[in-house]
Amino acid sequence: MRPWRSPLGGHPPTPGSSSRLAVAGLVALFLAGCVKQDAPGVGIQKLAADIVFGVKPQAETPPPNLNPGQAGEGDVTTYVPDGSAAAGDFTVPSSGSFSGPNSPKPRLPRLTPLNPPRTSCPPAALTAFPAKEAGQTVEGTPAEGQYRWKRAGEQTVATLPGIKLPVGGFEQRLVRNVKKISETEFTFETVQPELGSEITTISTFKVKIGAVSKTVSPPVEPPDVTKPTSPVPLPFQPPAPPVTVPKPSVPGTVSVGDPERGISLMKLQRVDKAGNISELTFTPAVLYLPLDVVPGEEFNAVGIDSRTGSVLQHRAKVVKRDRVDACGEVVDGWVIESTQTFTSGAQSTPPRSYRYIVAPQLGGIIISEELHVNTGAGTTDVTLSLAQLNPAPLPPAPAAPGAKK
Numbered sequence: 001m002r003p004w005r006s007p008l009g010g011h012p013p014t015p016g017s018s019s020r021l022a023v024a025g026l027v028a029l030f031l032a033g034c035v036k037q038d039a040p041g042v043g044i045q046k047l048a049a050d051i052v053f054g055v056k057p058q059a060e061t062p063p064p065n066l067n068p069g070q071a072g073e074g075d076v077t078t079y080v081p082d083g084s085a086a087a088g089d090f091t092v093p094s095s096g097s098f099s100g101p102n103s104p105k106p107r108l109p110r111l112t113p114l115n116p117p118r119t120s121c122p123p124a125a126l127t128a129f130p131a132k133e134a135g136q137t138v139e140g141t142p143a144e145g146q147y148r149w150k151r152a153g154e155q156t157v158a159t160l161p162g163i164k165l166p167v168g169g170f171e172q173r174l175v176r177n178v179k180k181i182s183e184t185e186f187t188f189e190t191v192q193p194e195l196g197s198e199i200t201t202i203s204t205f206k207v208k209i210g211a212v213s214k215t216v217s218p219p220v221e222p223p224d225v226t227k228p229t230s231p232v233p234l235p236f237q238p239p240a241p242p243v244t245v246p247k248p249s250v251p252g253t254v255s256v257g258d259p260e261r262g263i264s265l266m267k268l269q270r271v272d273k274a275g276n277i278s279e280l281t282f283t284p285a286v287l288y289l290p291l292d293v294v295p296g297e298e299f300n301a302v303g304i305d306s307r308t309g310s311v312l313q314h315r316a317k318v319v320k321r322d323r324v325d326a327c328g329e330v331v332d333g334w335v336i337e338s339t340q341t342f343t344s345g346a347q348s349t350p351p352r353s354y355r356y357i358v359a360p361q362l363g364g365i366i367i368s369e370e371l372h373v374n375t376g377a378g379t380t381d382v383t384l385s386l387a388q389l390n391p392a393p394l395p396p397a398p399a400a401p402g403a404k405k
Helices: 018-032
Strands: 078-081 111-114 145-157 163-167 170-184 183-193 199-208 212-218 255-256 261-270 277-292 298-305 311-326 330-345 352-359 365-375 380-385
Touching: 078 170, 078 183, 078 199, 078 261, 183 365, 277 311, 277 330, 277 352, 311 365, 311 380, 330 365
Parallel strands: none
Antiparallel strands: 078 111, 145 163, 145 170, 145 380, 170 183, 183 199, 199 261, 212 255, 261 277, 277 298, 298 311, 311 330, 330 352, 352 365, 365 380
16 A cells, blocks of 8 residues: 655755755755655555446556646546547457456557646535525536545555544546437436546446336235234134244335436446556446435346446435535535445455435536445545536547647
């Protein structure tokens, strides 16, 4: 694990210190040839947090032109592939690995490193209200652009028992590639850095409005199997004391219908800073929020990646409305509490608790994520939330190799 580091600082020179600075400069010049400085950036870089499910791409030494700029304390870098990172440009082996003697060499896309701006994050006033409340269905499409997000929480690792490592600072996320399929259906991508690694996650969401959906509640309570259902005498004498039989549980309000009847996760891609990509495409897409929104509704979604046989199960419940403080601007949304389990072959990851907030009035984007993961490698308890309501423009496409600047 890379240790926590702070940006290097110094003091301005004072009169009469020129000779001492000259000697110090010679010593520093000598030591610079013997010591290899760590890559820029600070924060917890190597914790296995299991934040995103997927096949881990093979790490390779990045080309020199992918060196990220200097980030602020606690800030992270997002490596954004351009349009050449389409799935059709890569031949992924059935094993999901990029290594091996017979594995094809993927064509690496050009990347644009993004660092979040170092600006303040004032809290919202006590009298602040959202500009628009979260409705029960999605309105419009998401605004494309760069969004700043803030991070808060802590992590632990098995190698440092009893020590809690803070998680803070900001990260940069993108909303892009909004594509309208029909009057009631569209897709969009979100791009974000994966906590605890130098991997970028690209999530593709599908939004279906007006799909077949029905809320089902049990009309009556199931019969008690420990008691007779008719006045006819039993042909035998019940034992004393009577045998205790578990009573069937009464299901709560659940939704049924089209498995993609709302906001669903279609695809997950993971990109390392060298440009290697791994991908999972779920069929059907994994439902994240049924539409129209019904508070208290429970749903169970399952998506399967046909190439690898991996399965993502998502058990969730719509809890209530809640608000996010986006650095002074209040944003309304619906809270969903869920448990996710990912299975690949005979292996399953530990279930993770995932609480998130969706803003239908912003095109159905997620505005807050709360994660609780406990594995043998350590624990993660973090909250990631929107810190910028009006996005900045998307970054320009990186120049092609050999192009004139």
